[in-house]
Amino acid sequence: MPNNNLHITGHTRIVGVIGAPVEHSRSPQMHNAAFAKAQLNYVYLPFHVRPGEVARALEGFKAINVVGINVTLPHKQAVIPFLTSLSREAQLIGAVNTLSFGEGQIHGDNTDAPGFLQALREFKGEVSSESRQHAGRDSSFPEGEDVVVLGAGGSARAVVVALTLAGVASIVIANRTVSKAIALAEEMSKKTGVTMHGMGLADSQLPATVSQSALLVNTTSASMESSQPLLISADWLQPRTMVYDIVYTPPITPLMQAASSVGCQTLGGIQMLVHQGAIAFEKWTGVTPCTEVMRQALSL
Secondary structure (H helix, E strand, O other), rough: OOOOOOOOOOOOOEEEEEEEEOOOOOOOHHHHHHHHOOOOEEEEEEOOOOOOOOHHHHHHHHHHOOOOOOOOOOOOOOOHOOEEOOHHHHHHHOOEEEEEEEOOEEEEEHHHHHHHHHHHHHHHHHHEEEEEEEEHHHOOOOOOEEEEEOOOHHHHHHHHHHHHHOOOOOEEEEEEHHHHHHHHHHHHHHHHEEEEEEEEEEOOHHHHHHHOOOEEOOOOOOHHOOOOOOOOOOHHHOOOOOEEEEOOOOOOOOOHHHHHHHHEEEEOHHHHHHHHHHHHHHHHHHOOOEEEEHHHHOOO
16 A cells, blocks of 8 residues: 655654665555554655664664664664663563664664564454454463474564563474574573473474464464475364464465464464554554554555
């Protein structure tokens, strides 16, 4: 949905995204559509910032009164030394994806964790209202549940933090490189107090662990290509296990297709992308955006 009402003036407020590269970002279309819908005089722009030039970029943004900036690879950790304050989520994750500027200060946040959780609970709420079963359980899902997370990279860190804040009982992190899974599980367990274990994708205990879990989350890019083998077998899944693939291209991944074939509920990454963006939008403007407009903009 293009922002046909875009009219730049001296009063237009600037927000945007920094990365290297940044041309692939779909955030401009999503945010500019939401600004148009809300009739806000804002514009969202992509800025290519080379590694090593983060400090200069941030000083420039302060000088021209930029309101807020999203941060994508490779700058999510590099910006931290130059920030005035950090949210709890950003501290736990160790990475930042949203900056807010004001009075010479820069606050760093990470909206991936709450965006992940908001999308999950919205989905479970819709399922509950449709089926009118397990309403109480769905309303607080995944509180008190056992969860398996595939991957041990930056996205996995955000997902693990979201799950701990949601009050899950335990988390198993499974990754090709076993040492990374174990290291992340140990680090996050110490930070949060939630029971976590790391294991390899080839571990003989993983099939039983997956089958006993209430939620399986994929944070890897492995499910983007249909030609790539699944990281797990659909035979390991039970219908009670929900499968959440945070990949948003394609909208329905091979993992989601396999999970649906055995009766599992599935959720893709588009809604997480929308909700993490909506949280940033509200932080910058004080206005709650229309998430449906944001979602529709991503489909164009």
